[in-house]
Amino acid sequence: MPSPVPRGPAPTLGEDLRALERDFPYPRSLPTDPLAQVQRYRRDARSAEIVGVLASTVAVGHVKTIQQDLASLLARVGPDPRGLVEAFPRRMWRTFFHPWRHRWIRADQMGMLLLRLGEAYENYPGGLEEAFREGAEGSDPTERFAGGIDALSRVLRYGSLRETSSLYEPPPGYTALFPSPRAPGRPACKRELLFVRWMVRREAPDLGLWRGVDPAELHIPLDTHVYWIARHLRLTARRTRNWPTVVEITEGLRRLDPSDPIRFDFVLAHTGISGDCPKQRDWEICGRCRVRPDCDLWRGRPGGAGGAGPLRA
Ligand code: SF4
Structure with a gap:
């Protein structure tokens, strides 16, 4: 039974997004962009x-x-x-x-x-x-x-x-x-x-x-991949990919880096585009994911926020 966890992004989100950015395979993804x-x-x-x-x-x-x-x-x-x-x-x-x-x-x-x-x-x-x-x-x-x-x-x-x-x-x-x-x-x-x-x-x-x-005034270009991950990182609960959702996600990201709020846009988009995120719980892939501790699909489960016990799918 998953443990209850607080609402909103996990406190580790900023640190984990910076790790995702630091280790991101730009030479793989940039030529395709x-x-x-x-x-x-x-x-x-x-x-x-x-x-x-x-x-x-x-x-x-x-x-x-x-x-x-x-x-x-x-x-x-x-x-x-x-x-x-x-x-x-x-x-x-x-x-x-x-x-x-x-x-x-x-x-x-x-x-x-x-x-x-x-x-x-x-x-x-x-x-x-x-x-x-x-x-x-x-x-x-x-x-x-x-x-x-x-x-x-x-x-x-x-x-x-x-x-x-x-x-x-x-x-x-x-x-x-x-x-x-x-x-x-x-x-x-x-x-x-x-x-x-x-x-x-x-x-x-x-x-x-x-x-x-x-x-600092930029707002996030909300493609389908960024939207999916942003929802599962609890940056928004909105169900429509429109301007108010852009604003809400950007505000959440601005709290992580006020001077450069959309610095993670490229890595979030290409995490989805490349298949690094399967958009479902899959330990083979999610096991390597830098933002797994922040991902809603893993909250309260082993390997995710609030989870206890050994890592497993
Ligand atoms: S943990 Fe898995 S589903 Fe969640 S963002 Fe990472 S790769 Fe995607």
């Missing part, structure tokens, strides 16, 4: 930003498919993303990437995205960070960050913070690719939060190119 493509442009901030937007937009689905489809998209972009966006043949936006496709994301939508990036850089010579910072207003840090993501979403949708500024109408489904946390239903905006993490965090593997945004 879309961030690896963005890192190639780290010496050219504008190109890194462009490739970051493209890579985060297609960061949905199976990791291998993302890798393949992103590689073929970037082959069409060529070696100079900044030059392409500056001189993009706008009349060709529908056909530029044809016949590329990634799941439900179509070539015409990605062509429109290049067009919108060109418009955005005309309106914001300081780049997407300038637009983000223009939207990030107010005294409440969470609302300020949501305002920055909302501004980023509008700029990618319309090329400007104003909806009516472009001559070019977007294709069907385009604006839905860039949700805002202020929209009805308060979506989690995972792909935009992932892009902003890449640009803002100063520590590897992220690029730290947006020096005017404080990493």
Whole structure:
């Protein structure tokens, strides 16, 4: 019979997440992450930003498919993303990437995205960070960050913070690719939060190119793997993967590291992506897991928090 254990994250969580991070096999996981493509442009901030937007937009689905489809998209972009966006043949936006496709994301939508990036850089010579910072207003840090993501979403949708500024109408489904946390239903905006993490965090593997945004204000890009583990680490009990859940998990992580609350995002996501977490009690795999003492599936059992007796499944 499992022993009763207190609610909330285990007191060991911070220490165990740091151990997970310290021992994480980055050379195994990083090459499979879309961030690896963005890192190639780290010496050219504008190109890194462009490739970051493209890579985060297609960061949905199976990791291998993302890798393949992103590689073929970037082959069409060529070696100079900044030059392409500056001189993009706008009349060709529908056909530029044809016949590329990634799941439900179509070539015409990605062509429109290049067009919108060109418009955005005309309106914001300081780049997407300038637009983000223009939207990030107010005294409440969470609302300020949501305002920055909302501004980023509008700029990618319309090329400007104003909806009516472009001559070019977007294709069907385009604006839905860039949700805002202020929209009805308060979506989690995972792909935009992932892009902003890449640009803002100063520590590897992220690029730290947006020096005017404080990493302490970042919020977690909530993919299915991070959400599952966060629930089982008792960082949230919410059942919907939306903005309030993003905020709640981020607040829990902020208590572990106030200056860099989403530092564990990469390792949590790739623990799930790689199969290091089976999402069920399996001693063969969980026996090696650094956060097992904090995992709900093991609480009150031998090998987990509050458990007694010899380790066993
Ligand atoms: S203990 Fe097992 S189920 Fe829990 S997080 Fe670790 S690998 Fe996943």
